[in-house]
Amino acid sequence: MAAADAPEQDRAPESTTAAAPTEDAKGVILFSNSRSGGGKGKLVLDALSDILGKDRVFDLGANPHPEQILAQPHIVEEARTGLRVIVCGGDGTMTWLMAAIDVVKTEVEGGRHCHYLIAPMPLGTGNDLARSLNWGGHFSRKCTS
DSSP states (O other): OOGGGSOGGGBOOOOTTOOOOOGGGTTEEEEEOTTGGGGHHHHHHHHHHHHHOGGGEEETTTOOOHHHHHTSHHHHHHHTTOEEEEEEEOHHHHHHHHHHHHHHHHHSTTGGGOOEEEEEEEOSSOOHHHHHTTSOSSOOGGGGO
16 A cells, blocks of 8 residues: 555644655655654654655554555665665664564565665653764754754
8 A cells, every 4th residue: 555545544644734845855754653752753743744745754653563664665666775764762663663674674575675774863761772873862842843
């Protein structure tokens, strides 16, 4: 199923001030849990879906199966040339997405030729990976403005 055809709960909520996504959004997808970081996950979803486009931003709280999103043919095709994946959450969310990528690379036709560039956006409390990469250990509202 294409992201545009995905059930409404799989996408970020509608915004009344939606801007057209930039051409630079192609090759970028974002996963966030609307329940993470004391509600910061929803803030990220709302703000960045306007920038990237609603078909590029996915709520893990509404759709806890990122491997299904990553396995969509158009996403697999983008990943063949390097797909930038922004992961908004803590260490658990990063582990969850890395496991989903592993499933795609091993079980989806063409998946072994996919390349993922992962960027953590720390939310919540367990952000050791983001800290060890010197990305910081906490969310900054500047990321969504």
